[in-house]
Amino acid sequence: GAVVSQHPSWVICKSGTSVKIECRSLDFQATTMFWYRQFPKQSLMLMATSNEGSKATYEQGVEKDKFLINHASLTLSTLTVTSAHPEDSSFYICSARDLAWDRDLSSYEQYFGPGTRLTVT
Amino acid sequence: AQSVAQPEDQVNVAEGNPLTVKCTYSVSGNPYLFWYVQYPNRGLQFLLKYITGDNLVKGSYGFEAEFNKSQTSFHLKKPSALVSDSALYFCAVREKDGNNRKLIWGLGTSLAVNP
Numbered sequence: 001g002a003v004v005s006q007h008p009s010w011v012i013c014k015s016g017t018s019v020k021i022e023c024r025s026l027d028f029q030a031t032t033m034f035w036y037r038q039f040p041k042q043s044l045m046l047m048a049t050s051n052e053g054s055k056a057t058y059e060q061g062v063e064k065d066k067f068l069i070n071h072a073s074l075t076l077s078t079l080t081v082t083s084a085h086p087e088d089s090s091f092y093i094c095s096a097r098d099l100a101w102d103r104d105l106s107s108y109e110q111y112f113g114p115g116t117r118l119t120v121t
Numbered sequence: 122a123q124s125v126a127q128p129e130d131q132v133n134v135a136e137g138n139p140l141t142v143k144c145t146y147s148v149s150g151n152p153y154l155f156w157y158v159q160y161p162n163r164g165l166q167f168l169l170k171y172i173t174g175d176n177l178v179k180g181s182y183g184f185e186a187e188f189n190k191s192q193t194s195f196h197l198k199k200p201s202a203l204v205s206d207s208a209l210y211f212c213a214v215r216e217k218d219g220n221n222r223k224l225i226w227g228l229g230t231s232l233a234v235n236p
Contacts, residue, residue: 006164034223043211043228044165093164110224112157112164
């Protein structure tokens with residue numbers, strides 16, 4: 001089946017530093033990837049939609065200069081949290097849509113990565 | 122505006138009993154509907170989806186859901202719950218038409234199956 005990986009699975013960093021999280025689709029190509037943030041016992045909050053070869057579309061209230069997204073290939077999107085602060089500590093999850101499904105709009109699902117736990121001290 | 126409601130924060134059920142996790146939605150057009158499950162400190166796993174056709178959809182791990190257009194609901198069900206079903210369940214919706222590729226998520230329902 002479709003597999004999405006994230007690296008690292010967890011990271012601890014000091015306040016003021018930057019952290020890069022990778023999201024890869026392992027056995028399919030994805031023109032669109034999504035980045036979510038999840039707080040404990042809360043729902044997913046969509047941060048941005050990442051499109052291969054173009055700029056990401058950020059949700060209202062998400063700082064694009066703080067959360068840099070790059071989708072350089074059909075299998076890789078990265079989220080960089082710049083100048084991280086303790087309030088950025090969270091569980092970050094990416095998901096990807098199979099390019100094959102993009103061509104068939106009658107069927108649609110997202111495949112999720114296992115998530116990355118970020119702790120900023 | 123699109124929205125999804127999961128009216129119960131928590132559902133408790135005894136092992137072997139049937140379970141239901143409720144979901145209602147609001148979209149302007151026809152919906153795509155999804156259920157995902159999240160185990161602790163894990164990403165989400167796809168359970169099932171309704172796109173078109175039969176209103177009763179069968180998915181992974183013995184789960185099923187029924188699309189009810191008149192009640193705008195898509196409740197998740199399982200005839201006999203297992204302790205291993207204990208997890209966080211999310212309902213999501215997307216409009217079938219239009220270019221908006223985003224899923225709208227419910228707040229999640231924590232399912233606890235007691236032995």
